Amino acid sequence: xxxxxxxxxxxxxxxxxxxxxxxxxxxxxxxxxxxxxxxxxxxxxxxxxxxxxxxxxxxxxxxxxxxxxxxxxxxxxxxxxxxxxxxxxxxxxxxxxxxxxxxxxxxxxxxxxxxxxxxxxxxxxxxxxxxxxxxxxx
Numbered sequence: 001x002x003x004x005x006x007x008x009x010x011x012x013x014x015x016x017x018x019x020x021x022x023x024x025x026x027x028x029x030x031x032x033x034x035x036x037x038x039x040x041x042x043x044x045x046x047x048x049x050x051x052x053x054x055x056x057x058x059x060x061x062x063x064x065x066x067x068x069x070x071x072x073x074x075x076x077x078x079x080x081x082x083x084x085x086x087x088x089x090x091x092x093x094x095x096x097x098x099x100x101x102x103x104x105x106x107x108x109x110x111x112x113x114x115x116x117x118x119x120x121x122x123x124x125x126x127x128x129x130x131x132x133x134x135x136x137x138x
Contacts, residue, residue, distance in 0.1 A: 004028065004032035006132075007132055008024055008028075008133060009130050011128045014122075018121050020117050022055075039102070039133065039135045040101075043120065047129075048124075050119065051121060052101050071096070087124040091123075
């Protein structure tokens with residue numbers, strides 16, 4: 001069995017963003033040499049997310065607006081966590097969007113359903129953060 005590990009780093013200049021990281025994960029898969037197995041992709045920061053969905057800009061706007069209704073950034077005083085900080089909403093948004101995804105690898109390819117892509121969700125940007133890619137298989 002082969003095991004591959006790589007960290008992908010992101011520096012998002014905005015507070016929130018959704019980035020399609022599927023090409024980077026596919027490159028990791030090529031580097032790994034695994035043709036049958038699993039890829040784990042997880043955010044290594046508690047104010048960021050990794051999730052699978054459609055790469056459609058309207059949907060991403062809907063996510064952003066929906067998350068802001070569920071966990072609005074302002075006023076920061078509404079959150080107990082924000083004593084000396086301003087990112088409580090980012091922790092809540094990450095909880096909703098999830099920490100990681102696991103994707104099957106079949107015949108050397110990520111085994112997706114129609115329209116599925118892997119995204120990095122940033123909810124408290126403006127500093128470097130990382131995503132772990134762990135690929136295991138034959």
